[in-house]
Every structure is written in structure tokens, then in C-alpha cells.
Amino acid sequence: MFARTLLFRLSTALVTLFGVAVVVFVLVRVAPGNPIAMMLPPGATEEDIARLTALYGFDKSLPEQFVIWLGGVLQGDFGTSITLRQPVDQLVLSRLPATLELSVMALFIALALGGAVAVIGARRRGTGTELGLDLGSAAVLSIPDFLWGLLFVLLFGVLWPVLSISGRIDPRIEFEFATRFYVVEGILRGRFDVVGSTLAHMLMPAMALALPLAAMIAQVLKQNLKEVLRLDYTNLSRVHGFSETAVILRDALQNAALPTLTLVGVQFTFLIGGTVIVERLFAYEGLGNMAIDAVINRDLPLIQGIVLVFAVLFIAINLAVDLSYALLNPRLRNG
Amino acid sequence: MTDRPTLDILQLTVTLRGGRKLLRDVSLKVQPGEVRALVGESGAGKSMIGKAVLGILPPNIKPTEGEILLDTHHLNAMTPVTRRRTVSKIASLIPQDPLTALNPVRKIGPQIVDPLIHIHGWSRDKARERARELLDRVQIRNTDRVLQSYPHELSGGMRQRVLIASAFAPSPRLIVADEPTTALDVTVQKQILRLIRELQQETGTAVLFVTHDMGVVAKISQRVSVLFAGRVMEDAATEDVFRNPQHPYTEALIAATPSYSDLNRSFSPVPPALIADLHAKIAAEEAAS
Ligand SMILES: Nc1ncnc2c1ncn2[C@@H]1O[C@H](COP(=O)(O)OP(=O)(O)OP(=O)(O)O)[C@@H](O)[C@H]1O
Ligand SMILES: [Mg+2]
Numbered sequence: 010m011f012a013r014t015l016l017f018r019l020s021t022a023l024v025t026l027f028g029v030a031v032v033v034f035v036l037v038r039v040a041p042g043n044p045i046a047m048m049l050p051p052g053a054t055e056e057d058i059a060r061l062t063a064l065y066g067f068d069k070s071l072p073e074q075f076v077i078w079l080g081g082v083l084q085g086d087f088g089t090s091i092t093l094r095q096p097v098d099q100l101v102l103s104r105l106p107a108t109l110e111l112s113v114m115a116l117f118i119a120l121a122l123g124g125a126v127a128v129i130g131a132r133r134r135g136t137g138t139e140l141g142l143d144l145g146s147a148a149v150l151s152i153p154d155f156l157w158g159l160l161f162v163l164l165f166g167v168l169w170p171v172l173s174i175s176g177r178i179d180p181r182i183e184f185e186f187a188t189r190f191y192v193v194e195g196i197l198r199g200r201f202d203v204v205g206s207t208l209a210h211m212l213m214p215a216m217a218l219a220l221p222l223a224a225m226i227a228q229v230l231k232q233n234l235k236e237v238l239r240l241d242y243t244n245l246s247r248v249h250g251f252s253e254t255a256v257i258l259r260d261a262l263q264n265a266a267l268p269t270l271t272l273v274g275v276q277f278t279f280l281i282g283g284t285v286i287v288e289r290l291f292a293y294e295g296l297g298n299m300a301i302d303a304v305i306n307r308d309l310p311l312i313q314g315i316v317l318v319f320a321v322l323f324i325a326i327n328l329a330v331d332l333s334y335a336l337l338n339p340r341l342r343n344g
Numbered sequence: 345m346t347d348r349p350t351l352d353i354l355q356l357t358v359t360l361r362g363g364r365k366l367l368r369d370v371s372l373k374v375q376p377g378e379v380r381a382l383v384g385e386s387g388a389g390k391s392m393i394g395k396a397v398l399g400i401l402p403p404n405i406k407p408t409e410g411e412i413l414l415d416t417h418h419l420n421a422m423t424p425v426t427r428r429r430t431v432s433k434i435a436s437l438i439p440q441d442p443l444t445a446l447n448p449v450r451k452i453g454p455q456i457v458d459p460l461i462h463i464h465g466w467s468r469d470k471a472r473e474r475a476r477e478l479l480d481r482v483q484i485r486n487t488d489r490v491l492q493s494y495p496h497e498l499s500g501g502m503r504q505r506v507l508i509a510s511a512f513a514p515s516p517r518l519i520v521a522d523e524p525t526t527a528l529d530v531t532v533q534k535q536i537l538r539l540i541r542e543l544q545q546e547t548g549t550a551v552l553f554v555t556h557d558m559g560v561v562a563k564i565s566q567r568v569s570v571l572f573a574g575r576v577m578e579d580a581a582t583e584d585v586f587r588n589p590q591h592p593y594t595e596a597l598i599a600a601t602p603s604y605s606d607l608n609r610s611f612s613p614v615p616p617a618l619i620a621d622l623h624a625k626i627a628a629e630e631a632a633s
Binding site: 339 | 398402431432435446449459462494510
């Protein structure tokens with residue numbers, strides 16, 4: 010039963026990926042701008058351009074190009090970046106960890122912040138505190154992540170420069186990284202100066218990404234909590250002498266989290282989408298930042314590689330949401 | 345043994361935010377070992393009385409006047425924490441709908457055992473022992489399997505048995521049973537009703553039994569309070585109420601019951617004209633006062 014579901018999910022994932030690949034492949038090629046012309050110096054001749062165009066295969070028909078590219082991808086060859094002249098997979102993998110660490114940190118912040126506000130709001134339901142939190146989260150939600158980013162750059166970079174708002178780590182720190190997961194590796198190797206510096210660099214962009222999601226979690230989770238808190242099993246717990254806070258944490262939270270989970274999954278993919286601009290704002294060396302350069306330079310192989318990686322990420326997140334849903338809900342566990 | 349009541353409600357008024365009174369001057373006593381039925385049409389405020397006693401009124405509804413004495417404790421004068429602790433040691437609840445009365449994501453075992461530990465400070469072993477004993481008593485076989493189950497794995501009747509076991513497990517002196525059979529199949533209703541009556545008699549627990557079925561009233565209770573629009577219309581021994589109802593509303597309730605022994609029928613309405621009449625009278629009284 011479970012194996013069949015998994016098989017189904019994997020095959021839909023493959024179809025999705027193929028679709029994404031086709032769409033991106035076509036889109037970047039019909040968009041204006043000739044990548045070869047852009048990489049050559051102004052004095053280049055028609056012949057130079059033709060030679061390079063042939064080298065990258067851009068002289069062939071679209072379907073032909075696609076088949077060649079897909080054949081390469083299936084063998085693990087994602088092509089070579091036109092501007093950076095390195096294999097696309099190496100470039101993408103070198104940036105992916107930075108974006109993953111940033112997104113996960115943002116997710117944790119959003120869950121902690123949104124969860125806390127939801128619990129407090131539910132605990133104080135019907136009072137001015139609840140109203141205040143509602144208004145607050147509505148206000149936070151109405152400001153998108155990149156505006157939060159700009160605001161933080163102004164506040165903490167210009168007006169009151171206490172936190173670093175640029176880069177991923179203090180360049181003065183000497184450390185030979187074996188991987189690109191700075192936080193994880195720093196923890197594993199006990200270098201807490203590395204961890205500290207990386208987290209400090211991540212804090213502002215992560216906050217910018219997290220705030221809208223936190224506000225959304227606060228609203229939806231609180232609403233779900235309030236509904237659960239009317240049900241008889243919470244009344245029974247009150248009769249058993251548990252405090253309202255205990256009732257919320259013991260009985261209501263897990264039940265209210267279930268319907269919130271799907272939303273968090275979807276919104277988390279949006280959050281990852283948001284890294285593209287936010288990383289740029291904070292000169293954070295992640296995949297999103299690289300994507301913007303790739304688009305500006307019409308670096309077609311690189312754009313394709315980055316988009317594919319984002320697509321795989323989104324699919325993986327949706328799968329993880331479904332799995333944790335089953336884990337939290339006993340009714341689905343042996344289904 | 346004195347004859348102080350287990351529950352003594354004195355002129356209780358309960359008010360919805362905005363001023364609407366959901367209960368007005370309600371007084372009733374439940375003596376030790378006694379079953380008091382609380383009848384009335386839907387919306388009369390029956391559940392509200394139980395909730396006021398147990399301290400589980402919704403946040404927008406507050407007791408505004410009167411006293412609730414639970415085993416001589418003045419509940420309305422207590423701080424929330426003391427009140428909670430006191431009530432948990434003395435009173436239990438058998439809720440109406442077994443579908444929403446058990447937490448769907450927790451196993452049955454902890455849902456019976458944890459409260460016992462919390463209420464009485466028992467060891468986990470002792471609480472588990474007591475849970476098993478009660479599950480046996482409510483005729484649940486496979487006690488171990490049931491303790492390991494999630495609520496959705498049990499039938500409605502089984503869940504209600506679990507809830508009855510859980511309500512009697514801490515040896516309360518008062519049980520509020522809020523229409524404990526309404527949500528069940530007809531055949532299961534009879535078994536559950538019998539079970540509650542047997543356990544009540546064995547343990548001598550006082551019960552405030554909410555129902556809108558006069559047949560159930562006749563079967564289970566020694567005394568009745570008839571409630572209408574948040575007021576007590578009549579308070580008498582069950583026998584007397586059936587033999588000689590004092591209030592036209594009570595009379596109509598009884599008339600609407602084909603046979604006292606017939607538990608199969610659901611609520612069949614009192615003549616609407618009478619209800620409208622009573623409401624008009626109450627409105628007039630309120631306007632006068
Ligand atoms: N949360 C609430 N907010 C506002 N009014 C409420 C709330 N709960 C109940 N009421 C009102 O209080 C009154 C009494 O409700 P209660 O639940 O005690 O009725 P009941 O006699 O138990 O009826 P039923 O047989 O349908 O259970 C009703 O008029 C109802 O509309
Ligand atoms: Mg009710």
C-alpha cells in the first residue's frame with residue numbers, strides 16, 4: 010500500500026520535472042538576448058559568434074538541442090556555464106548548501122515565532138492581547154519578504170550597523186571547509202566561531218524570509234487551535250484539572266498543527282523562491298543570488314540547472330510534508 | 345455522614361458577554377448517592393449548568409450571580425487554580441459525543457491514565473491498574489488492546505464505555521453526565537444507560553444527568569429539575585413529577601413521551617404554541633422587573 014503511494018509520487022515527480030525542464034528550456038531560448046553575443050567583446054566578428062554558437066550547440070533546432078541536453082542530464086552532465094566556464098552541476102552544488110541552510114533557518118524562525126504567537130493568541134482568546142496579535146500579524150503579513158530585507162539593510166546596515174548584512178561568513182575567519190554546509194560543519198567540528206559568524210550573517214536575511222510565513226502560521230494555527238479548544242476532549246482535560254496552557258500544549262497543538270502543515274509546506278516553497286531576491290539584497294552567496302547573475306548574463310545552461318534544482322527541492326518538500334502528516338496523524342499511519 | 349448535598353447550586357445566573365442571561369436564578373441540589381435529572385428543550389441551558397459547575401464555560405460566558413457549592417467548597421470564590429484542582433478531585437464529566445471527547449492523536453491508555461496521575465498524584469502503575477479495573481468493569485474485553493488503541497479504532501459504543509470508565513476511575517463524588525447516550529445507536533443507548541446506572545449504584549456517586557428524554561428521566565433519576573429558557577420551572581421527586589406535574593411545560597414534556605420505558609424515541613416536541621406562550625410570559629415578567 011505504502012510502496013504503491015511512494016511509486017505513484019515518484020512517477021508524478023518525474024513527470025513534473027520533465028515538464029519543468031521543457032518549459033524552462035523553451036522559455037530561456039525564446040526570451041530576447043543572445044548569450045554568445047553578450048559574452049564576446051564588442052569587436053567580435055560574425056564568424057567568432059558563429060563559431061561559439063556552434064560550440065554550445067545553439068545553431069541546432071530547439072528539439073535537437075533539448076534531446077542533446079536531456080541526454081547529458083541523464084548521464085549526470087548538466088552542461089557548462091557560459092559565463093563561469095565551469096560544469097553547471099559543480100556550480101549549483103557549491104551554492105545549494107548556503108540556500109538550504111538559509112531556508113531551513115528561516116523555516117525554524119517562522120515556526121517558532123508563528124507557533125508562539127498562535128499559542129499566546131489562543132491562550133488569551135477573546136482579549137485585547139489576541140486582538141493586538143491579530144493586528145500585528147496582519148501588518149507583518151502585508152509586507153513581502155524583500156521589503157523586510159530592504160528594511161533590515163537600512164536599519165542594521167546603515168542606521169545601526171550591529172549585524173553583518175553582507176556575505177555568508179566573516180572573511181577573517183580561517184577555516185578549511187570540507188563541505189559547503191558552514192553551520193552543520195562548524196557544529197560537527199566544534200568550531201563555534203564559524204557557526205556563530207555564519208548564523209549572524211544569516212539572521213537578517215532569514216528574518217526577512219521568515220516574517221511573512223511566521224505571521225501566516227500565527228493566524229492559521231491560532232484559528233485551528235481555537236476550533237480544537239471548543240471540542241469535548243479539551244473540556245475533559247480541563248475537568249481533569251489541567252491548566253489552559255497545558256490543554257493547549259498537550260491536547261490542542263498537535264491536532265491544530267495537522268491542518269496547518271499543508272499550508273506550511275506550500276508556503277515554505279514560496280519562501281525558497283523568495284531567497285532569490287533576498288540573497289541578492291544581502292550579497293549572500295547562495296543559489297538564488299547565482300540565479301540572478303545567470304539570468305542577467307543569459308547563461309542558459311546555468312539557468313536550466315538552477316531551475317531543475319529548485320524543482321527537485323519543491324517536490325522533496327511536498328513529499329516531506331505528506332510524510333510528516335502521516336506521522337502526526339494516527340489515522341493515516343497504517344493506511 | 346451529614347446530609348449536606350454533594351452539589352448545591354444557589355440562585356446561579358450565567359451571562360453571555362453583552363448581557364444576555366443564559367441561566368437565571370437557577371437553584372438545585374444533588375444529594376450524595378442521588379441521581380438528579382435535568383430536562384428541558386434544546387437550548388434551555390442544561391449543558392450550561394454542568395459547564396458552570398465544572399468550570400468549563402466558554403470564555404465569553406461567565407457566572408455573574410449566585411453560588412456553587414461542591415462538597416461545601418464555594419467554587420465561585422476560589423482562584424482559578426484552586427478551583428480547577430478542587431473540581432478535578434471531586435467531579436467528573438461524561439460528555440455527550442464520544443466522537444469528539446477523546447483526543448484523536450493520543451492512545452486510549454494515556455488518556456485514562458494521565459488524568460489519574462494528575463488528579464491524585466498516583467504512580468503510573470497504580471493509575472494503570474485502576475484504568476484496567478474500570479475497563480473490566482465496563483465490560484471491555486481485550487483491555488490491553490484497547491489501552492493501546494487510538495480512538496478511531498474503536499466503535500462509538502466502545503468509546504463511550506471508555507469515557508464512562510474514565511469518569512468513574514478517579515472515584516468522584518459527583519458525575520455530570522451530559523446526554524451521554526444521545527449520540528449513540530438505539531441498542532447501544534440502552535446498554536450504556538444500564539451501565540451508568542449500575543456503576544452509580546455500586547459506587548454511590550451523585551449524578552447530575554442531563555437529558556431531554558422523559559423516558560430516561562423515569563429510568564435513572566430520583567429527582568428532576570425541569571428547565572425552560574434558563575430557569576427552573578419545576579423541581580421535584582421523579583415519581584411526583586410523573587404522577588402530578590406542577591407546571592404545564594412539564595406536563596407537555598410527559599405527554600410528548602409515548603411510554604416511560606421506551607428509550608427508542610428521540611425528542612418529540614412539546615406543542616409550539618405552549619412554548620411560545622411561556623416565552624411571552626417570561627418576556628413580560630422580565631419587562632416588568
Ligand atoms: N458559546 C456560546 N456562545 C453564545 N451562546 C451560547 C454558547 N453556548 C451556548 N449558548 C446559548 O446558551 C443557551 C443554552 O445552551 P445549552 O448548551 O446549555 O443548551 P442545552 O439545554 O444543553 O441544549 P441541548 O439539548 O441542545 O444540548 C442556548 O440558547 C445557546 O444558544
Ligand atoms: Mg446540551
